[in-house]
Amino acid sequence: MKARFRQSMGWLHTWSGVVFAWLLYFIFVTGSLGYFENEIDRWMKPEIVTSNGISDKQAIDLAMVQLGEHADDASQWYVSLPTSRDPYIEISWLQPGDPEKQVRRQWYEKPLEPNTGDITSIRDTSGGETLYRLHYNLHYVPPLVGYILTSLAGMLMLIGLVTGVIIHRKIFAEFFTFRSAKGLRSWLDIHNVFSVLPLPFHLMITYSGVMLLMGVTMSKVIDSQYGEGRQMHRQFYDASQLEEYTTLVTEILPAGLNVDTALSDAKQRVTDQAISFVGVIDRGTDTEHIEIWFETSEGVEFASLLKYHARAERVEVEIATGKAGQAAAVYDLLEHLHEGLFADIYLRWVYFLCGLFGAAMIASGMIIWLKKQTMKEATPPLLISLIVRLNRGVLVGLPIAVGCYFLSNRLLPVDMSGRAAWEMHVLFAALVLCCLYCLINRSQKQWLTLLWGAALVYFVIPLANMLTTHHGVINSLLNADWLMFGFDLCMWLFAACFGLAAAVVSRQYTGSDVAKKEPLVC
Amino acid sequence: MSLSTKSAQAFALGWRVLLALVGGFAIANLAAIAISQLPGDNKVDSIVAGMMWGFVVYTLVVLSVFAVRTALRATLLVSTLTALLYGLIHLLSVSEAV
Numbered sequence: 001m002k003a004r005f006r007q008s009m010g011w012l013h014t015w016s017g018v019v020f021a022w023l024l025y026f027i028f029v030t031g032s033l034g035y036f037e038n039e040i041d042r043w044m045k046p047e048i049v050t051s052n053g054i055s056d057k058q059a060i061d062l063a064m065v066q067l068g069e070h071a072d073d074a075s076q077w078y079v080s081l082p083t084s085r086d087p088y089i090e091i092s093w094l095q096p097g098d099p100e101k102q103v104r105r106q107w108y109e110k111p112l113e114p115n116t117g118d119i120t121s122i123r124d125t126s127g128g129e130t131l132y133r134l135h136y137n138l139h140y141v142p143p144l145v146g147y148i149l150t151s152l153a154g155m156l157m158l159i160g161l162v163t164g165v166i167i168h169r170k171i172f173a174e175f176f177t178f179r180s181a182k183g184l185r186s187w188l189d190i191h192n193v194f195s196v197l198p199l200p201f202h203l204m205i206t207y208s209g210v211m212l213l214m215g216v217t218m219s220k221v222i223d224s225q226y227g228e229g230r231q232m233h234r235q236f237y238d239a240s241q242l243e244e245y246t247t248l249v250t251e252i253l254p255a256g257l258n259v260d261t262a263l264s265d266a267k268q269r270v271t272d273q274a275i276s277f278v279g280v281i282d283r284g285t286d287t288e289h290i291e292i293w294f295e296t297s298e299g300v301e302f303a304s305l306l307k308y309h310a311r312a313e314r315v316e317v318e319i320a321t322g323k324a325g326q327a328a329a330v331y332d333l334l335e336h337l338h339e340g341l342f343a344d345i346y347l348r349w350v351y352f353l354c355g356l357f358g359a360a361m362i363a364s365g366m367i368i369w370l371k372k373q374t375m376k377e378a379t380p381p382l383l384i385s386l387i388v389r390l391n392r393g394v395l396v397g398l399p400i401a402v403g404c405y406f407l408s409n410r411l412l413p414v415d416m417s418g419r420a421a422w423e424m425h426v427l428f429a430a431l432v433l434c435c436l437y438c439l440i441n442r443s444q445k446q447w448l449t450l451l452w453g454a455a456l457v458y459f460v461i462p463l464a465n466m467l468t469t470h471h472g473v474i475n476s477l478l479n480a481d482w483l484m485f486g487f488d489l490c491m492w493l494f495a496a497c498f499g500l501a502a503a504v505v506s507r508q509y510t511g512s513d514v515a516k517k518e519p520l521v522c
Numbered sequence: 523m524s525l526s527t528k529s530a531q532a533f534a535l536g537w538r539v540l541l542a543l544v545g546g547f548a549i550a551n552l553a554a555i556a557i558s559q560l561p562g563d564n565k566v567d568s569i570v571a572g573m574m575w576g577f578v579v580y581t582l583v584v585l586s587v588f589a590v591r592t593a594l595r596a597t598l599l600v601s602t603l604t605a606l607l608y609g610l611i612h613l614l615s616v617s618e619a620v
Binding site (some may be wrong): 002008009011012155157158159162163207211214215218220221222224225239240242281323324326327330331440 | 549552554555558564565566567569570572573574576577580581584585587588589613
């Protein structure tokens with residue numbers, strides 16, 4: 001390879017970063033949005049009626065009536081109780097498939113109106129879930145292709161991170177260095193800041209990311225022990241996810257086991273945590289039991305869970321104490337760290353910002369590489385100039401596309417058929433349009449146009465919300481609906497950030513020595 | 523630099539990329555299978571551990587393939603590791619059968 005070890009690693013760092021840079025940027029941006037999945041979901045379903053102040057017992061009574069009416073043949077029932085992140089009652093059930101009636105086996109989720117107890121009819125939306133799933137299923141491709149592509153990108157990211165550490169001898173000294181307005185030097189400093197400070201996060205999120213898909217990418221290992229095929233693998237998954245339980249006998253008589261009795265018993269056992277949801281599992285079978293889940297923001301564990309089984313004499317409660325295997329426990333820990341479900345609102349913001357730093361690291365790395373390519377010759381080769389243009393389209397086009405996704409949720413007709421799918425089409429159409437604009441338009445001011453465009457889109461979102469729903473900023477403020485208010489405020493914050501970026505970039509187009517100055521961005 | 527040395531270098535580089543991607547993946551899987559067969563009472567957990575170490579192994583192999591001085595050494599490295607792991611897996615499965 002190169003003459004020196006560090007040069008070889010530098011080459012590897014560059015290329016492992018550049019090859020999948022845009023895909024990695026996409027993964028980091030959409031994945032970061034996933035940390036606010038529930039909040040985004042709530043904003044995209046404005047019809048939901050919040051139910052602050054309703055007691056758990058009242059909520060469950062309402063839910064049981066609806067479940068009995070709509071899901072009597074379902075084997076699994078869940079009731080999600082109002083929490084600070086999801087301040088509403090939601091019921092969900094597993095609808096059994098019925099080929100004769102052409103009913104597909106699938107999960108249903110319906111929010112309840114707390115005053116009447118009826119199911120609230122909400123707009124058809126892709127919501128926060130589809131948005132967050134983008135970062136590993138890539139939406140339009142078959143899931144397997146999405147998993148393999150994201151895993152490959154993740155592996156290259158991991159190599160990029162490790163080689164990045166190797167090539168920076170004075171990694172922490174460089175972190176405190178910032179040389180502003182020095183062209184390439186400044187970009188290198190920016191790249192270092194975004195990489196070094198959240199390096200533990202980057203390493204954790206990248207390693208755990210590829211690890212979460214290991215059942216797909218390293219399936220040969222499972223084949224070697226369990227044999228090929230879905231059924232064989234299922235055996236492995238069941239065995240590897242085996243939990244260890246402590247079993248205690250309760251006061252409840254087997255005949256008296258229902259959601260209410262289980263709930264009050266659980267509340268006596270765990271006094272310092274709120275209950276997030278309850279489930280009735282394997283309904284109508286011998287193994288029917290009741291699950292009580294506690295709030296997720298109480299530690300790195302996903303949630304503490306109590307399971308109530310009716311036995312011969314008394315009802316017994318099983319308390320999960322963790323995975324049976326050591327490796328499985330490490331896997332669990334990394335999975336929870338990746339998903340951050342345990343995080344409260346402050347830590348959630350740290351997660352979100354670290355994720356965006358990751359996106360900024362990739363973006364600045366790409367800009368450094370392109371700057372070096374374009375500085376070599378007066379007129380860069382066609383391929384490089386195409387990549388330069390597309391790079392602008394992707395880097396700013398993606399935030400614009402996400403903004404358009406939010407806008408489409410408010411602006412598409414509510415009774416439109418295939419509405420949820422169209423929200424996603426809008427996202428990708430906006431991204432493609434931004435790229436096309438950059439390819440066709442020959443203006444030097446593409447950065448400026450795109451950044452102002454992004455500022456405009458994010459500025460308009462709260463306005464569209466105000467005009468089409470009763471949850472505009474003023475109403476949210478008056479009703480102390482902080483989730484809705486916070487979402488709108490964040491949109492304006494993003495608009496301000498894009499506006500600021502546009503103002504900074506626009507400086508390179510003004511003044512008398514425009515031609516002499518090295519452009520800020522390429 | 524003559525054209526032929528240039529294309530020879532390009533070939534050597536492409537070969538390294540192939541070694542790193544495909545060879546690294548093969549070694550990662552073999553290492554994972556070897557770890558999953560190490561003697562222990564929790565078989566399933568060893569598989570999980572093996573797969574988790576696999577990504578670390580993959581990263582190290584890719585780094586080594588590009589760190590060594592010549593493409594020939596990189597080839598030797600990958601083939602030696604593959605052979606060693608094959609041997610180890612064979613040994614482990616024999617001792618398991620006994």
